[in-house]
Amino acid sequence: MDGMGVARVAQNVGGAVVGVGRHGSGVVIAPGRVLTLARNVERGDEVAVHVGGERVAGRVLGRDEAVDAAVVAVETGDGPVVDWAPDEVLADVGIGTEVIALGDPGGRGLRAAPGFVAAAPRGVRGPRGRLIEGVLEHTAPLPRGAGGGPLVDPEGRLLGLNAVRRPGGLILAWPSSAVRPAVDALSAGTHRPPRRLGVAVAPPAVARRLRAAVGLPPHDGLLVQGVRDGSPAAAAGLTRGDLIVEAGGRPVTGIDDLYAAVDTAGPLTLAVLRGADRHDLTATLEPTP
Amino acid sequence: MTTDLLAARDAEALDAYSRTVSGVAELLAPSVANLRVLRRGRDGGQVTAGAGSAFVLAADGFLITSAHVVTARRSGAARGGVASFPDGRETAFEVIGADALTDLAVLRAADHDLPPATLGDADALRVGQLVVAIGNPHGFAGSVTAGVVSALGRSLPAREGATVRTIDNVIQTDAALNPGNSGGALADSLGRVVGVNTAVAGVGLGLAVPINAATRRVVAVLLADGRVRRGYLGIAGAPRPVAPALRGRWGQDPVVEIVEVVPGSPAAEAGLQAGDLLVELDGRRLTGVQDVQRLMEDEVIGTRVVVTALRDGRERRMTVTPRELGG
Numbered sequence: 001m002d003g004m005g006v007a008r009v010a011q012n013v014g015g016a017v018v019g020v021g022r023h024g025s026g027v028v029i030a031p032g033r034v035l036t037l038a039r040n041v042e043r044g045d046e047v048a049v050h051v052g053g054e055r056v057a058g059r060v061l062g063r064d065e066a067v068d069a070a071v072v073a074v075e076t077g078d079g080p081v082v083d084w085a086p087d088e089v090l091a092d093v094g095i096g097t098e099v100i101a102l103g104d105p106g107g108r109g110l111r112a113a114p115g116f117v118a119a120a121p122r123g124v125r126g127p128r129g130r131l132i133e134g135v136l137e138h139t140a141p142l143p144r145g146a147g148g149g150p151l152v153d154p155e156g157r158l159l160g161l162n163a164v165r166r167p168g169g170l171i172l173a174w175p176s177s178a179v180r181p182a183v184d185a186l187s188a189g190t191h192r193p194p195r196r197l198g199v200a201v202a203p204p205a206v207a208r209r210l211r212a213a214v215g216l217p218p219h220d221g222l223l224v225q226g227v228r229d230g231s232p233a234a235a236a237g238l239t240r241g242d243l244i245v246e247a248g249g250r251p252v253t254g255i256d257d258l259y260a261a262v263d264t265a266g267p268l269t270l271a272v273l274r275g276a277d278r279h280d281l282t283a284t285l286e287p288t289p
Numbered sequence: 290m291t292t293d294l295l296a297a298r299d300a301e302a303l304d305a306y307s308r309t310v311s312g313v314a315e316l317l318a319p320s321v322a323n324l325r326v327l328r329r330g331r332d333g334g335q336v337t338a339g340a341g342s343a344f345v346l347a348a349d350g351f352l353i354t355s356a357h358v359v360t361a362r363r364s365g366a367a368r369g370g371v372a373s374f375p376d377g378r379e380t381a382f383e384v385i386g387a388d389a390l391t392d393l394a395v396l397r398a399a400d401h402d403l404p405p406a407t408l409g410d411a412d413a414l415r416v417g418q419l420v421v422a423i424g425n426p427h428g429f430a431g432s433v434t435a436g437v438v439s440a441l442g443r444s445l446p447a448r449e450g451a452t453v454r455t456i457d458n459v460i461q462t463d464a465a466l467n468p469g470n471s472g473g474a475l476a477d478s479l480g481r482v483v484g485v486n487t488a489v490a491g492v493g494l495g496l497a498v499p500i501n502a503a504t505r506r507v508v509a510v511l512l513a514d515g516r517v518r519r520g521y522l523g524i525a526g527a528p529r530p531v532a533p534a535l536r537g538r539w540g541q542d543p544v545v546e547i548v549e550v551v552p553g554s555p556a557a558e559a560g561l562q563a564g565d566l567l568v569e570l571d572g573r574r575l576t577g578v579q580d581v582q583r584l585m586e587d588e589v590i591g592t593r594v595v596v597t598a599l600r601d602g603r604e605r606r607m608t609v610t611p612r613e614l615g616g
Contacts, residue, residue, distance in 0.1 A: 210490035213445045226468035241492035274492045
């Protein structure tokens with residue numbers, strides 16, 4: 001992409017790029033609606049949004065920490081709005097796809113930089129440890145505070161939200177395919193945080209090593225390292241040292257198996273190994289209010 | 290009933306076991322701190338990154354804890370924080386040195402007038418012996434659990450980057466170790482610290498890094514230098530039985546077959562090859578990879594060490610110069 005292309009995109013899309021709080025960016029996805037990273041609005045329900053050089057009060061409508069996205073209601077006048085990239089465009093994104101990354105760090109001024117997608121889209125763990133599929137790694141350099149700003153294609157359509165700076169100047173962007181499904185519920189204020197069991201677990205590799213150290217037979221599963229007081233896990237009788245081997249009737253070979261079972265409505269059946277003995281437990285999970 | 294009478298009945302009810310456990314708790318709990326580990330937050334403020342326990346090594350403010358409690362999981366960077374004691378004292382601490390491969394760390398507290406614990410010797414422990422685990426999950430009161438030594442001589446793999454070594458002679462106990470107990474003390478019935486509680490492998494399967502000559506040495510090195518230097522040969526190996534024809538010379542114990550030699554490593558420079566059978570290093574008979582690991586202490590770095598290997602059934606002697614691991 002040449003400088004003309006970047007200038008054109010900055011001109012068309014730049015007006016929809018906003019500063020969020022003192023350390024973040026965001027993008028206007030509909031009149032009065034700003035999409036940003038959940039971490040940019042982690043404190044309170046009010047946040048200052050910098051729209052077109054002006055500081056405006058914003059109200060957080062919802063946060064989805066699993067995909068690290070939040071929607072803020074703010075007066076954006078009749079300024080530009082960024083369109084979502086259509087599914088067929090997202091499906092074609094791969095190594096070498098041209099992208100432009102934009103940000104307005106804390107409202108300190110618009111940045112726009114060209115780059116390329118540097119890796120095939122892949123699953124990356126978000127801030128809450130949940131897998132985000134199709135994450136885009138790209139080379140467009142951005143300063144601190146650009147997190148939450150848009151990553152767009154040469155037509156100015158939204159591919160994702162810039163989120164994580166990596167060594168070597170690479171940036172990870174949460175893809176529109178993961179963020180967009182959450183936006184409606186966030187905008188409507190009807191997003192519910194995921195159900196929580198209330199355990200801290202060690203991954204299967206650690207569990208295997210520790211079991212081997214005490215001479216227990218190897219078994220795939222998640223080793224319970226801690227149980228939160230008063231949690232559904234505590235009520236179900238889970239205890240530190242249990243190895244969770246089944247959840248919702250399916251074998252657990254990694255943390256995502258447990259997330260999938262916890263996300264499934266209804267009581268959660270668990271099978272744990274306590275030493276070499278199997279125990280079946282049932283946890284009653286409620287959506288956290 | 291008067292309170293005196295009640296107290297007398299309570300005293301009677303305390304059998305020898307309880308007296309021992311509560312005696313250890315009384316003696317040691319004041320020396321066990323709760324650690325709140327801090328890291329810099331997004332907005333520059335300090336946020337809690339983790340918690341654990343530690344015990345006082347010496348009155349001048351040095352504490353011992355588990356390395357994993359005070360280091361970042363990915364980068365291994367050490368983190369300071371706040372130590373709180375049962376008497377309500379709170380003091381900032383910094384990490385003097387942490388060694389992921391023994392899971393031990395030494396801290397220095399800003400407050401210098403702390404009640405030290407007495408160190409014991411885990412090598413003198415026997416299976417079945419009473420042990421008391423003392424942690425401090427909440428800062429104001431110790432958490433005390435008692436049990437027995439279930440097994441001795443366990444090996445626990447520890448990892449730092451690509452390096453995996455085993456922590457030797459780990460103590461296994463059925464004393465329940467609560468989450469906040471990591472880095473806390475495992476004590477014998479006389480209240481002497483014999484282990485640092487490090488992990489839970491299952492219900493009733495707690496593991497503690499032993500306090501013995503080897504780990505005291507690690508602690509001394511951490512106090513003096515802030516880090517543990519180890520020698521590096523650059524081989525991956527596995528134990529192999531000795532061919533019957535060679536048993537007359539080398540005995541029944543297995544030898545170490547070299548599975549891989551890292552290019553450019555001291556082992557490669559010495560001419561060692563995959564398939565070689567290592568039988569002796571520095572004049573000591575090797576029966577497993579752990580023997581190699583044990584001999585790679587810091588004093589061998591940069592020195593010439595004679596290694597005896599079998600290749601095609603013939604004995605060869607070579608000289609290898611270990612370099613510093615990760616150096």
